[in-house]
Amino acid sequence: MSDEAHIPVLLEEALGFLDIERPGLYLDCTFGLGGHSLEILKRNPRTEVIGFDIDESALLEAESQLRPFADRIRLFHSDFRYIPDLKIDLSALKGVLFDLGMSSFQLDNPQRGFSFQKEGPLDMRMDLRNKITAERIIDKYSEPKLAELFRELGELKQATRLARRIATLRKAAPITTTTALCRIVEEVCAWRPQKGKIHPAAKVFQALRIEVNQELAGLPGFLERLAAAAPPGTRFVAISFHSLEDRAVKRTFLSLAAQDNGGPSFRILTRKPVMASESELLRNSRARSAKLRAGERT
Ligand SMILES: C[S@@+](CC[C@H](N)C(=O)[O-])C[C@H]1O[C@@H](n2cnc3c(N)ncnc32)[C@H](O)[C@@H]1O
Incomplete structure (x- = not known):
């Protein structure tokens, strides 16, 4: 903590x-x-x-x-x-x-999957009784539904491109970890750290967290x-x-x-x-x- x-x-x-x-x-x-x-x-x-x-x-x-x-x-x-x-x-x-x-208590535990900066499972459930995890959403949502999610709940400009890339990559192998998803986001958004700019993975993780926990x-x-x-x-x-x-x-x-x-x-x-x-x-x-x-x- x-x-x-x-x-x-x-x-x-x-x-x-x-x-x-x-x-x-x-x-x-x-x-x-x-x-x-x-x-x-x-x-x-x-x-x-x-x-x-x-x-x-x-x-x-x-x-x-x-x-x-x-x-x-x-x-x-x-x-x-x-x-x-x-x-x-x-x-x-x-x-x-x-x-x-979410709380810092949740964010700080890599096993909960809330942080894109810490290696962990793509979980993000606040209530562990729930069945839907972020991994399941990344795996099962259609490409348009993913794009809508990233756009509406994450306000991500590259929402369509990211959804397309995920849809392609998941055919080859499931995307199961926070860091794997973060790397995909960084690549699609051509991320270069810049002072005052929000990391695009923060937006994607926010969108997934809101969706997982409704x-x-x-x-x-x-x-x-x-x-x-x-x-x-x-x-x-x-x-x-x-x-x-x-x-x-x-x-x-x-x-x-x-x-x-x-x-x-x-x-x-x-x-x-x-x-x-x-x-x-x-x-x-x-x-x-x-x-x-x-x-x-x-
Ligand atoms: C920002 S933290 C609260 C921190 C708290 N005020 C403190 O000072 O320790 C938000 C908490 O709300 C919980 N939470 C989120 N949505 C909830 C819901 N619909 N019903 C009950 N708890 C919820 C989360 O699990 C998290 O522990």
């Missing part, structure tokens, strides 16, 4: 918008190693946290740190999109946090359901790491705030997304692309 692994991103900003001075229940929908939740529990002894993560190994890794708070925390190895089905009593709910995407599926619908079920005063905080995710959060907040059907209403607390300060960036480079948006059920 890197030194940055335990540094929660936009911590003070997230806790500020969640308004954790208020006693009550906080849902951490993407618990990871519990960096944000631990601070909620430490700073206000009259809070409870329920955490969710699809990655069981993250929940196990966090366990020892959580022991002092065992009576105020419950964890579920579950996709947050199932929260409405878990029939949790939300009457004391005060805040809901999403710190979306990261964009159902987020707006879920936010709408939870906002409708939450008591007035519940704060919603979402931290995203790429533009597609941020756009989904922004649009959902706008649509919730525009609803005028006599039902629950919603107020946006961040006109523009909040980004990390210079001092946070010095401590944690991963915060560079983070964008925080917050809203309140009123």
